[in-house]
Amino acid sequence: MNRKNLYYLIGFILGSFVESRSTFSTVDDLLLFTRTHQEELKPDSLAYSDPLSPTFYSSYARSLKLKNRFFNFMRSLIGIGIRVDWSDQYFEAIMKxxxxxxxxxxxxxxxxxxxxxxRYVIWGDLCGSVHSFVRCLDELKRKNFIDQNLRLMPDYYMIFTGDVIGSAAYNLEILSIIFQLIVLNPGRIIYLKGRQERQFNWHNFNTYRELEIKVPKHRISSFVSNLDLFFENLLGTLKISYIDQHQQKRDVLFSYEGFEKLKSAPTNEILIQVKSNKGIFAYTLTNGLSLRCPECGITTWTIFSAPTYVSQEFYKFYNDSFCILEMASNGYDWLISHFYRRFDGKGEFDAEFFNFLTGQKFESEKVAKEFLKEQKKYLPVVRTASLDHGNQFIFGSYLDLSGSIKNIGEDLKRGLSLRFNKENIEYGGINGRFLRLVALDDRYNQTLTLDALIKLKNDFKTNLLVNGLGTRPLQTAMDFASKENMKILFPYTGASIGRQENLKNIVNLRASYADEAEALVDYGVNTLRKNRFVIFYQDDAYGRAGRDPAKKLLVEKYKITDILEVSHSVGSLQLDKAAEEIIKFGPSAILFFSIEVVSAELIEKIGIKSLMNVALLAVSFMSHSFTEFLKTRGLSSVLSQVLPNSHGDTPIAQECRDTLKMYMPSVDINADLFEGYVSASLLVEAIKIIGSDVTSEKLLRYFESLKNVNFKGLKLNFNSETRQLMHNVWLDVGKKDWIIFDMSKNNQ
Known part of the structure; x- marks a missing residue:
């Protein structure tokens, strides 16, 4: 027998006389465990969904069964007697x-x-990162939130937003700690179900394989049954309810995926939510706590707490991270504090402090604590405002957030939210009133648009619509608004239906599709010298709003008659016949008045070879996504725009980029996000100028009064005949400097 095997045999014999006890009964036990076990385990595979490290597990399992029995025996002889490893017997007992x-x-x-x-201590995804979790528990002990024996102080809670298990090597160990906390603090440890706690996931990835390696085979089925039972009983959501200053019930929502994924009806009760960062599927750069775009008007925070090897490699996330939520009285004065430090650091935790509702950041813990006592002092805009939920500016919007043009809807929402959040965070709103965006998903479907409008009017009590997306939805909105006395500001469409003098409840920001069509045709004929055109359009009010003026210009102004009109029904991808007609016609230019997903399919069917010398001219509704798609195929395009280059030197563009860098650093600016930001900026400016007693009617009249105003580099000049503020069109021809067309002569 060689020395190594003899060593294990002696350890097994001597260790069998030692009565084991739980490693995980005190904070010091946990610290001892983490100090004697390697943290930065490099998995054998870096596939996010399966980063298992069998090389590590096999050696760890052997140490559990043999070597540490010897060490535990020796420790007992000298009076230490503390087990330093996970115990399957203890795990099973505490799990039950x-x-x-x-x-x-x-x-x-x-x-x-x-x-x-x-007080509520909150963790996001932990993904099995037991070392980080233990360091956070030690910090909470130092702050007197828990004691040495893992008992919470009275009136304190812990909330886990899901994915406690995941891609690290110590899932069973972290579950042991959670089980211990649940048993010691009944009713005050809230573990919500995440993706990894679903049966399919945990049965097929790391946690189950850990069981196979660490637990004797004849006992695995019992472990699996009990874990299934535990995970099955996990809640999907948690609500913390409170009564606001108007004696109305309000809720804070905690969940893994967030309100929008719950498929619940929009509610005015939930004003704030905290959710997981959702791992790879929706991951954006964070230091642990991030303020996100509101969901259905709900202030949305995400938390991430997993500095695992996978998180470090894929996301450059290295922090131990947890939050503490302190409730004061009316919800407006709640404080969320974020504590974090680099996982391999030895210094103290850093901290940042925010107003939980508005996201307003405080410069220090002292200021934050004083805020809880004297909230008005730290809202610099006004000292005497009524600071409560019933005193908000609520802006409604109908956007496609999950359909064929969701890329535009999401970007508009980001831009609007970015500017409103900036005002809320830096100044506590306007005159003490919180700016709240309620954007409901209509999937570019008029039936759903009507549903969204009814909810905005009845559930959220707003009569102001901003940046509604699409021509057909606008028609629905106009019909509804005229009956319900709602105002429509800056709809994202250039169709003529919203540009008539008798429409007194609408103000357009952008130039019309007719203006964009003229700029595209002018550039195609005069600059590119094209004389054989295809007009590809969606067969509805939107597509015809571009087709009609384009054809008229080509025929009447430029005497071009080699024109092929090709249409498609809304959302249809049946484009074989259209592609055949276009190839047969052999155009020198194609004008697109369609949507990106349909036009991209047409490009694929025509084939790159047939388009190498064809000018592709697209209206702004096609969005930057179309130009990005064309680049991947080696093609270029000309895209008309209704605002200057968001990467340019216009003051409002620079401000948008700076704000984006501050509050959404992982998001890139684009024309649609910029349009949302500009729209929100105009609203913020208008509210400040109007002052007290702001109404939707006063906002509308303010924008009607704008004549030759320079707003941060944008020329605004309201035209009552077209109900329009801006009259320029820019062409993005793939260069830094865009070509500008002044269309004001068309709108006089």
Whole structure:
């Protein structure tokens, strides 16, 4: 027998006389465990969904069964007697107790009645990063949130937003700690179900494979059954309810995926939510806590807490991270504090402090604590404002957030949210009033547009619509608004239906599709010298709003008659016949008055070879996504725009980029996001100028009064006949400097 095997045999024999006890009963035990086990484990595979490290597990399992029995025996001889490794016997025992507690907690229906003395410690995805979790627990012990024996102080809670298990090597260890916390603090440890806790995921990835390696084969089925039971009893959501200053019930929502994924009806009760960062599927750069775009008007925070090897490699995330939510009284004065430090650092945790509703950041902990006592002092715009939920500016919008033009809808939403959040964060809103965007998804479908409008009017009590997306949805909005006395500001469409003098409840920001068509045709004929045109258009009010003026210009002004009109029905991808007709016609230029997804399909069917010498001229509704698609195929395009280059030196563009860098650093600016930002900026400016008693009617009249105004580099001149503020069209021809066309002569 060689020395190594003899060593294991001696350890097994001597260790068998030692009565083991839990490693995970105190904070010091946990620290000892993490100090004696490697943290930065490089997995054998860097596939995000399966970063298992069998090389590590096999050696770890052997140490569990043999070597540490010897070490534990030796420690017992000298009086230490502390197990430094995970125990399958202890895990099974504490798991059964936790299952019982979790089943009882589930009967609470996922709601806690909040009180001012409550404190909530919140973690995002942990993904099995036990070392980071233990360091955070040690910090909480230092702050007197928990004691040495893992018991929370009275009125304190812990909330896990899901994916406690995941891509790290210590999923069973971190579950052991969670089970211990649940048993010791009944009803105050809220573990929400994430993606990794779903049966399909945990059965097929790391956690199950850990069981196969660390647990004797004849006991695995029992472990699996109990874990299935525990995960099945996890809540999907948690609500903390409170009563605001108007004696109305309000909720804070905690969940893994967020309100929009819950498929719940829009509600005016939920004003704030906290959710997971959702791993690779929606990951954006963060230091742990991030303020995101509102969902259905709900202030949205995401938390991430997993500095695993995978997170470091894929996302450059290196922080231990957790948050503490402190409730004060009315919801407006809640404080969320974020504590973080680099996972391999030895210094103290850094901290940042925010108003939970508005996102306003405080310069220090002292200022943040004073805010809880004297909130008005730290909202610099006004000292005497009524700071409560009932005193908000609510802006409604109908956007495609999940359909064929969702890329435009999401970018508009980001731009609007970015500017409103800037005002909320830096100044606490305007005159103490929080700016709230409620953007509802209509999927570019008029039936759903009507549903969204009804909800905005009845549920959210707003009569102001901003940046509504699309021509057909605008027609629905105009019909509804005329009956319900709603105002429509800056719709994202250039169709003529919203540009008539008798429409007194609408103001357009952008130039018309007729203006864009003229600029594209002029450039195609005079600069590119094209004389054989295809007009590809969507067969509805939007497509015809570009087709008709384009054809008229070609025929009447430029005497060009070699024109082929090719249409498609809304959303149709049946384009074989259209492609054949275009190839047979052999155009020198194609004008696009369609949508990106359909036009991209047409390009594929025509083939790159047939388009190498064809000018591709597209209206702004095609969006930057179309030009990016063409680049991947080696093709270039000319895209008309209704605002100057967002990467240019216009003051409002520079401001937008700076704000984006500050609050959404992982998001790139584009024309649609910029349009949302400009729209929100105009609203913010108008509200400040109007002052007290702002109404939708006063906002409309303010924009009607703008004559030859320079707003941060944008020329605004309201035309009552077209209900339009801007009259320039820019052409993006693939260069830094865009070509500008002054269309004001068309709107006089």
């Amino acid at each position: 107790k936790a299952c019982k507690e979790q089943a009882e907690f589930k009967n609470m229906n996922g709601e806690i009645v909040g009180r001012p003395e409550h």
